[in-house]
Amino acid sequence: MHVETLVRMSQQIATNNRALPPDEAVAKVAGHLRSFWTPAMCRELAAYAAFNASELDPTVLAALDLLGEREGG
16 A cells, blocks of 8 residues: 555544544554554554654554554654
8 A cells, every 4th residue: 555545544543533632542543553454554654654753643653652663652
């Protein structure tokens, strides 16, 4: 899958959970990624985040951290 698609989908997931308290939103996004994304998709998004973190919603970054996908995150 193209990384642009993963970025767009992850941003949509974060947007859909924006009304929740921050910790709960992060947990929901992480749960969605764990349940519906393959490990390879998560790794590809994390690799993108390593060089483009400013382009991703902070909730997505925190969810990747929670999943243990980001180096140094």
